[in-house]
Amino acid sequence: MNKSKRKLTDSELQLAESLRRIWLAKKGELGLNQEKAGAAMGITQGAVGHYLNGRIALNTEAIIKFARLLNVEPSDIDPKQVVKLGRRASPGAPTTHTLQGVSDVPGNYIPIPQNRTTVPLISSVQAGGWAEVIDNFQPGDAEEWRETTAKVGPNAFALRIEGDSMTSPTGVSIPHGSIVIVDPDAEYTNGSIVVAKLVDVQEATIKKLVIDGPNKYLKPLNPSYAPIPINGDCRIVGVAKKVEIDL
Missing domain, CATH: 1.10.260.40 (lambda repressor-like DNA-binding domains)
Structure with missing residues (x-):
């Protein structure tokens, strides 16, 4: 919600x-x-x-x-x-x-x-269609506007993490409730944390992108969740550049 x-x-x-x-x-x-x-x-x-x-x-x-x-x-x-x-x-x-x-x-x-920029905090549904709404996005369409020091392009946005699929017991962890700053203009590579949109799902999801030869997966950081194989049914919306946590 x-x-x-x-x-x-x-x-x-x-x-x-x-x-x-x-x-x-x-x-x-x-x-x-x-x-x-x-x-x-x-x-x-x-x-x-x-x-x-x-x-x-x-x-x-x-x-x-x-x-x-x-x-x-x-x-x-x-x-x-x-x-x-x-x-x-x-x-x-x-x-x-x-x-x-x-x-x-x-x-x-x-x-x-320290350069700061302001980005809109949007829902996972809005993130799924971000490429289509960027030009028509209005200030009132965001949950709020957040200042960040992340180095991002002019189309960046923030996304609030829901659930524990990206909570890891070791290493990088993106827990429930944290804010991820996402840059749609950044290039992704193997190992990038990305926001992705599957064609048959309305909401976007954030996962680690794994490229293994011809195979690609969206991998949760939580080992309790299984990787999601992807091919032409997935669009990468943007690359996560920074995680911010409100206490």
């Missing part, structure tokens, strides 16, 4: 509105659009739009990135950021801002050098 998309709290929506007001006031002056903003901040154009329109909650790192981009203080977006950034002044020195992963240089806000 799909989870409903998490609604932002009133305070999160107020932050988004504060950011949106500053964006509208500054984007013309700075020659910005969402595509340029995403490239400058290391996130997708879609993620920029989701932050501005209150679909994704702003966190400290995102606020710092937008503040640098728009040439404002983080506190202009969120007054609480003055406290979160550890603002301090020393005798004879200008005010500096410190944060783990941020350089301690007056007036500069440099986020942790």
Whole structure:
């Protein structure tokens, strides 16, 4: 059963509105659009739009990135950021801002050098037909939107694992409830963890791809489950690039 998309709290929506007001006031002056903003901040154009329109909650790192981009203080977006950034002044020195992963240089806000992107969390049924719906996919079609540091292409998505077929007692394990980030544009090879769609099954499944000469199998990581022989009755939807677990 799909989870409903998490609604932002009133305070999160107020932050988004504060950011949106500053964006509208500054984007013309700075020659910005969402595509340029995403490239400058290391996130997708879609993620920029989701932050501005209150679909994704702003966190400290995102606020710092937008503040640098728009040439404002983080506190202009969120007054609480003055406290979160550890603002301090020393005798004879200008005010500096410190944060783990941020350089301690007056007036500069440099986020942790870690690219993030935002992908939709979809159902296994949606995943089965992903190639057909990518171009028409709307923000409300996803259970939620998730930030990830996985290196993926623009058509990536997230899938929640159901059941224990990919739970392994040793080595790599993808337990029930974990989130897998999938890239439809990545190339698969023998041993890749893939999302696959069998022609006679509505839902997509995630398994390890085994190529043994002319034979191909979808192999569960749980040894209690048998491999599934495949041939022309299977389409590889994408390759799993990262597993994320919510505690």
